[in-house]
Amino acid sequence: MSSLIDFLSLQDPNIRYVVLGVILLTATSALVGCFSFLNKKALIGDAISHAVLPGICLAFILSGSRNPFFLVIGAFATGWLSTYVVDVITHRSRIKEDTAIGLVLSVFFGIGIFMLTVIQKSGNASQSGLDHFLFGQAASMVGQDLMVFSTVAIILVVMVILLFKEFTLIAFDRNFAQAIGLPVHLIQTILTSLIVLAVVIGIQAVGVVLMAAILITPAAAARFWTHNIRTMIVLASIFGAVSGVSGAYISYVAPAMPTGPWIVIVISVIAFVSFFLAPRRGVISRMLRQRTFRRTINEENILKAFYQLGEESREFRTKRLPEEILTRRSMDTVSLHKILKRLKRQGYLINSGNSWELTEEGLAKAQRVVRVHRLWELYLTTKLNIAPDHVHDDADTIEHFLTPDLEAELERVLNYPKVDPHKSEIPYDRT
Amino acid sequence: MPPIEDIYIILTAILVSSSCALLGSFLILRKMAMVGDAISHAVLPGIVIAFLVSGSRDSTTMLLGAGLIGILTTFLIEFLHAKARLQTDASIGVTFTWLFAIGVVMITFFAGQVDLDQDCVLYGEIAYVPLDNIVTDNGTIIGPRALYILGFVLLIVVAFITLSFKELFLTTFDPGYARTIGISTALWHYLLMGAVSATTVASFESVGAILVVALLIGPPATAYLLTDDFRRMLLLAVGIGVIDSILGFILAVWLDGSIAGGIAIITGITFLLALLFSPVHGILRRKLISRDTKSDQVAAEQKV
C-alpha cells in the first residue's frame, strides 16, 4: 500500500516522468485509435504496430544511437510504408485485405526481429534497450524521451481537434464526404499518419506486439457507453490513461514485469466489464431488458383478460376471481398470482382477498392494449391483405410496444374505425 | 554436406511450413487470415499452463490443452461479435491481444518453472531444436523431439485435409450453398481452427508466434498468385514454404540473425516476386496486357 501512495504522490521525479509519459502515450493512442475503430480498420493498426520495429532497428543501425528522435523517424517511415504496401497489394492484385494485412504484419515484423537479433549479437552496448520496444518498458522513460513524446502527443491532439468533423464524416459515410467535395484521400492520409505517429510513441509504453490493443480496446470499451462520438473519444482516452498508469505502477512495483502486457490486461478488463455492464448496449443490460419486456407482456395480457371479461359481462369495474382470468389466459396459478401482485403494486389492480378488480388506471391501460391490438389486426387485414385468422399472433406482440405516436398514425391510416376484423368494437376514450 | 544439426533445423522448419501452407491456403480463401494470426497469439497462455501442469515438455497434453484454447479463442471472437455485438475486427483484436498479454505475464511470473522466454515466444528458438533429443529407454537417440511432434502434426493435417477435402472446399467457396445441401459450415470452421491451433502450438517453441503467421499466410498467398487450380495451389504453397525455409535459414546463417526472422523475410521476398512477375496475376503482367490492348486499340483505329 505504501508503494501505491509513494507512486501516486509523484514525488520521485522518475515516477513523475513515467506516469506523465505513460498517460500521454496511452491516452493519445486511445484517442486516435477511436477513428481506427470507427473506420473498422482495427487490424491495420496491428500491422502498423508490428511494422515499426524494422524502422527502429534501421534507425539505430544507421545513427548508431538510441536517440528517440531518430528512432521516431525510422519507426514512422516503416509504419507508413506498411499501410502503403497493404494498399498496393489489396488494390493491385487479387489478394484480399485481411491476407495483405497479415502478410505485411508478419514479414515486416520478421525483418525487424532479424535486425534486432543481428544488432544484439553485434554486441553494441547501447542496443540493450531496443528489445524493450517489443513489450514496452515505461519505467525506462527519461526526461528527454518525455520531451519528444509530449510534442508528438500535442500534435496528435491538435490535429484531431482540427479535423474532428472531417474524420467523423468520412468514418460514417465516405461516399457522402466525397460527394460534397471533401478531399477524402488527403484526409485519410492525414489520419493514417496520425495513427502511425500514435503507434510510434505508444510502443514505448506498450511495445510493438500489443500496441494494437491500445488503439482498439479503449475505443471498443468506450463505444458501449455512449452514442456520442465526442464522449466516446474522451472516455476512450480516460480508459487508456487509467490502463497506462496501472501498467506503469505494476512496472514500478515489479521491475521484471514488462509494462505492455499489464496495460493490455487492464484495458481488456475495462473492455469486458463495459461489454457486460454498460447500460443499453451491454450484454447484461440487454438480458435485463428482455426480462422486463416479457414481464410487461405478461402483465398487459392479464389486464387485457380483465377487459375481455368486462366486455362479456358489460361491467368492467367488478371483482374477478383468478379462475375467471384463467378462462381467458391459460397459465399456472402461481405465475398468475405473481403477475396480479405486480399489477397491484403498480396501481392497476386492487384486491380484496382473492378477488381482483381494475382500477381507473388499470382500465385505461387495458383499454389501450385492446385498442392497439384490434387496430393492428385491422391494419394487417385491410392494408396487407393478410388472412383474418393469421393476424392475432402478430397483434398480440405489437400491442405491447406500439408508441403513442405510432398508435396515432395507425388510427389515422385506418380512418378511426369502429370495429376490428372479428367485429369486436374498438374502444376509444371512455368517459 | 552441412552438419546434422542444421539439417534437423531446416527439416523442422519445413515441417512447420508445410502444415501451415496447407491450412493457410484455406484460411486466406476464407478471408480468415487474421483469425489465424489471432489464434497463433492466443494459444500462449494455454502453452504456459500446459507447461506448469505437466511439468515438462510432454507434448501430447500440451498439444491438446493449448489446442483447446485455440478453439476457445474462436468461440470468444464469435461471442463478442454475435452476443456483445462488437464489430468483427475489434472482436479479433481485443481477444487475441488480451490472451497474449496474459501469456506473457504468466511467463514472467512463472519464470522459474516455465522454460519459455518472452522474446522467444515471438520468434522461437529453432536453433535449439537439435539439442532436445528423444532418448529411448536403452539410450538410443532417435532425433529431436520437435521433429517427431511436428511430423505427427503434419500427418494429422494431411489426413484431415484429404479426408474432408470436399467439405472444406465447398464451405470455403460457397458456405451458403453448403448449408442448403446440409453441410454444417460451423462444424468445419471450428475443425479448421482446431487444426490451426494444434499446428500453432506444436510450432511455437521452434518458430514462435510471428513466424507461424508468416508461414500461414505467405506461401499460400504467393501460390494464390501463381495458379487458378486449388489443388495445385496447395502443392505450390507447400513447395514455396520449403524454399522459404531453406533460403531463410541460409540468410540467417549468413548474417547471423534469427532463423525465424530470416524465413519470414524470404517469405516476403518470394511473395513480392510473385506479386510482380506472376505470369497469371502479376502486376507487371497486368500492365503489359493493358498496354497490349491499348496498342491494339490504337492500331485498330489507325486501320479505320
Add this chain to the structure above:
Amino acid sequence: MKTEIATTPAFEIHDLTVAFERKPVLWNIDLTVPQGKLVGIIGPNGAGKSTLIKSIMGLLPLSSGYVKLFDEPIDAVRDRISYVPQRESVDWDFPASVLDVVLMGRYGKLGLFKRPRKADRDVALDCLRKVGMEQFVNRQISQLSGGQQQRTFLARALAQQADTYFLDEPFAGVDAATESAIIDILRSMTAAGKTVVVVHHDLQSVADYFDWVILLNTRLIACGPTEEAFTSAKLQEAYGGKLTLLADVADLFRRENFPNRESGTTKQQL
C-alpha cells in the same frame, strides 16, 4: 404413390414473417405452390423476394411461421431441393474449375469422407452439356463471363438431380442468348415434372416465361397462375405505395430489441 406425391404441393408457406436489421422484409406470408410449375417471384426492390427463397432454404431465421416442402420440413427433404444463389454470393477469383463447382452439386449425395466417383463425374458432365458448357469443363471460373458463371451455377444445381429448384435472380447481368438458353432449360425441367422457382426482376418477360406468379411486396399480393395473379390491378398494388407504418413499427422493434413473438404463456383466441 406417384399420384399421391403429384398432388402434394411443391411447397407451402404458412404465416411466415422475417424481420431483419432495418425493416420488416416479409410479413405474414401464406402461400401454396403446386408441383411442376415454372414460378416467377416478382416485386419491387426490397420486396423480400430473395429473402423468401433464403427463408425457404433455411438460410435465414424466421420470426414466425413455417415452411413445408413436399409436406415435410426442409431438413427432411434437402436432397430433393436445389438452390442457385445470386452470382455475387461467391468470390469468382476462387481457384476452382467449372467441373469442380459442378461436382459440388453431388456432395450432398456423397456423404463424409467419400470422393466423387466416375458416376458423379458423368452426371456433372451431362449437366454441363445441358447448359451448353461442356467445352468449359476445365476452365478456371475466374475466366468466365457472367452468363457462363450463371450457367455453371445452374449446372451445379442440375447435378443435384433434385425435384424443386430455387433460383435467385438467374438473369441478372446476363446476355440475351444466355437468358434464352436458360429459360429453355427451365422449361424442359418443368416439362419433366420438376418445380422451378425464379426470383425475377423484369416485368416484360413474366407473362412469357412463367405459368405461376408470386407477387410480393413485404406481404403477399398474389399467388396463382399467371393470368390470375399477374394483372394490372395486382401490379398496381405491388408497385404502388409504401407501407410506411409497417416500416416504422418494424424499425421501432429493431431499435428497442423487442422480442418477436410472445413467449411463456399460451393464449386463447380473442
